[in-house]
Amino acid sequence: MSEEKKEREPLFSPKNLKLIKDPLSINNPITVQVLGICSALAVTAKLKPAIVMTISVMVVLAVSNVVISLLRNGIPPRIRIIVQLVVIATMVILVDQVLKAFVYDVSKQLSVFVGLIITNCIIMGRLEAFAMGNKPWPAFLDGIGNALGYGIILIIVAFFREFLGSGTIFDIHVIPQGFYDFGYKNNGLMILPPMALITVGVIIWVQRYRNRDLIEDH
Amino acid sequence: MKAIRNLLDKQKPHFEKGGKLEKFHSMFDAMETLFFVPNRVTTKGAHIRDAIDMKRTMIVVFIALLPALFFGMWNIGYQHFLSYGEHPDFWTMFWYGFLKMLPIIIVTYGVGLGLEIIFAQIRSHDVNEGFFVSGLLIPMIVPPDIPLWQLAIAVAFAVVFGKEVFGGTGMNIMNPALLARAFLFFAYPGNISGDKVWISDKADAFSGATPLGDALTGHFDNLPSVYDMFMGFIPGSNGETSTLMILLGGLFLLMTGIGNWRVMFSFFAGGYIMGLLFNLWGYNEYMQLPAYYHLVMGGFAFGAVFMATDPVTAAQTNKGMYIYGFLAGLMAILIRVFNPAYPEGVMLAILLMNVFAPLIDHYVIAGNIKRRQKRLKLATN
Numbered sequence: 294m295s296e297e298k299k300e301r302e303p304l305f306s307p308k309n310l311k312l313i314k315d316p317l318s319i320n321n322p323i324t325v326q327v328l329g330i331c332s333a334l335a336v337t338a339k340l341k342p343a344i345v346m347t348i349s350v351m352v353v354l355a356v357s358n359v360v361i362s363l364l365r366n367g368i369p370p371r372i373r374i375i376v377q378l379v380v381i382a383t384m385v386i387l388v389d390q391v392l393k394a395f396v397y398d399v400s401k402q403l404s405v406f407v408g409l410i411i412t413n414c415i416i417m418g419r420l421e422a423f424a425m426g427n428k429p430w431p432a433f434l435d436g437i438g439n440a441l442g443y444g445i446i447l448i449i450v451a452f453f454r455e456f457l458g459s460g461t462i463f464d465i466h467v468i469p470q471g472f473y474d475f476g477y478k479n480n481g482l483m484i485l486p487p488m489a490l491i492t493v494g495v496i497i498w499v500q501r502y503r504n505r506d507l508i509e510d511h
Numbered sequence: 512m513k514a515i516r517n518l519l520d521k522q523k524p525h526f527e528k529g530g531k532l533e534k535f536h537s538m539f540d541a542m543e544t545l546f547f548v549p550n551r552v553t554t555k556g557a558h559i560r561d562a563i564d565m566k567r568t569m570i571v572v573f574i575a576l577l578p579a580l581f582f583g584m585w586n587i588g589y590q591h592f593l594s595y596g597e598h599p600d601f602w603t604m605f606w607y608g609f610l611k612m613l614p615i616i617i618v619t620y621g622v623g624l625g626l627e628i629i630f631a632q633i634r635s636h637d638v639n640e641g642f643f644v645s646g647l648l649i650p651m652i653v654p655p656d657i658p659l660w661q662l663a664i665a666v667a668f669a670v671v672f673g674k675e676v677f678g679g680t681g682m683n684i685m686n687p688a689l690l691a692r693a694f695l696f697f698a699y700p701g702n703i704s705g706d707k708v709w710i711s712d713k714a715d716a717f718s719g720a721t722p723l724g725d726a727l728t729g730h731f732d733n734l735p736s737v738y739d740m741f742m743g744f745i746p747g748s749n750g751e752t753s754t755l756m757i758l759l760g761g762l763f764l765l766m767t768g769i770g771n772w773r774v775m776f777s778f779f780a781g782g783y784i785m786g787l788l789f790n791l792w793g794y795n796e797y798m799q800l801p802a803y804y805h806l807v808m809g810g811f812a813f814g815a816v817f818m819a820t821d822p823v824t825a826a827q828t829n830k831g832m833y834i835y836g837f838l839a840g841l842m843a844i845l846i847r848v849f850n851p852a853y854p855e856g857v858m859l860a861i862l863l864m865n866v867f868a869p870l871i872d873h874y875v876i877a878g879n880i881k882r883r884q885k886r887l888k889l890a891t892n
Contacts, residue, residue, distance in 0.1 A: 476658055476660075477660075478661070478699050478701065478702075480664075480698045480699070481697060481698050481699065481700060482694060482697040482698035483698070485697060491672060494672075494676070498676070
């Protein structure tokens with residue numbers, strides 16, 4: 294398959310690279326398309342679950358994209374959503390089992406949200422919008438790119454929430470004890486979900502301030 | 512006054528377009544309009560403007576806050592010395608409270624106005640006086656010993672996320688002063704809730720629980736008399752203990768026509784009716800508490816007079832104001848009695864109703880349109 298492709302265009306042609314780069318900036322699934330917000334609020338209190346979540350979504354999205362792309366000509370349009378859901382659900386269950394087997398404590402923290410990857414709008418969105426009409430290799434890159442775009446926001450939000458809310462990074466205390474003796478306190482609000490929304494809002498604010506094209510006309 | 516006018520006129524050319532201090536025009540404008548009502552005249556169309564502009568409105572509210580503020584200063588001192596069993600003279604107590612509140616007020620205004628000016632400069636707006644009243648409200652609804660750095664963060668949060676992201680003064684959905692308090696409440700609960708924080712430098716042996724704290728933990732025999740609670744001789748946030756002083760301010764607001772009697776009235780009515788309903792139910796001792804107790808405890812009166820009536824965040828239609836105030840009062844008492852985590856519900860109730868205010872207005876207006884259409888149909892048939 295890939296050999297055949299190489300003749301027509303290189304593996305990382307500018308067009309293919311764009312599939313990875315765009316979701317990181319001007320077509321970010323969270324800050325521009327505003328998809329997948331729910332899990333962004335739920336799993337970003339600490340960095341570790343955020344990263345595990347990112348990897349899980351990446352695996353699910355990339356593999357489902359490839360599978361759907363391979364099947365795309367055989368799926369009857371009327372039942373395509375069901376087929377997509379079957380593929381996603383299978384991948385999610387696999388990921389869930391792997392997490393339970395190897396990182397049980399994180400899996401417990403993520404609790405229901407791993408299962409809810411099935412309903413993550415980003416995944417359904419990419420399958421519908423991209424994998425159904427593209428070849429497997431671009432679909433794979435698109436999956437990786439969108440998962441990265443999703444993950445980078447998750448990780449930024451989780452960094453600030455963990456740093457300001459718990460004073461730790463990867464559960465290691467980074468704010469010196471002297472600060473606490475002096476009267477510093479961790480911000481309890483950062484641990485609560487509303488602050489995740491506000492942090493995402495700030496990221497959107499900064500992004501639009503730097504890139505005026507993203508601001509909608511009124 | 513003349514001297515100020517002359518001074519301003521002399522400086523004015525520097526700040527106008529092309530002047531060397533053009534960048535700071537918004538600051539100059541803020542100072543000029545603070546002292547003098549702007550003499551700008553609309554050139555096109557028919558515009559009827561009230562003689563009293565926003566700065567003048569704000570100053571009236573500011574004056575209305577003063578009785579409660581000064582009482583609050585005295586009460587901080589009174590509670591402090593009381594916890595040690597001392598009874599110094601009036602001025603010692605007032606001075607103690609004054610020195611406690613002064614840094615809080617300075618930090619609030621410094622951070623709030625600083626941010627407003629920065630945003631006005633970036634967006635090349637005029638600095639407006641939106642923070643003038645909020646800056647005094649915030650010191651009055653925090654405990655006397657609130658760490659100043661926490662206060663600064665809360666004020667910054669309230670100004671940036673409560674106001675500026677929506678477009679500045681007049682555009683905010685939620686009351687910025689209450690937002691600052693809510694931020695403190697959820698971010699640093701240890702410094703703004705519980706029994707330890709309401710009296711400044713409290714003696715360890717002294718209880719220091721607010722009436723609401725006592726009521727929530729079931730110590731009803733500790734409750735102060737209604738007279739004490741009405742007058743405000745109780746521990747609590749800096750400026751909200753005295754129902755009497757707040758009502759004085761409220762009366763002043765109503766007489767000058769700045770405050771809204773519909774919201775105030777329905778807020779009190781909502782709280783009182785909820786209290787009566789609880790009396791009827793009477794499941795536990797808190798519910799059996801006479802309904803009028805609720806009106807003098809905690810920040811209820813302050814919320815009714817100064818918070819719920821905020822013209823920006825309250826409902827705008829007359830009918831909507833009744834609904835808004837009533838539900839806010841009702842909700843406040845509901846949270847007080849039912850929620851074991853929050854002894855006081857006024858802040859959360861008003862913030863919640865702030866969010867619902869546009870919805871209430873929408874349905875009031877839609878209802879009005881429907882009624883008129885019906886009438887029109889009847890007339891034409």
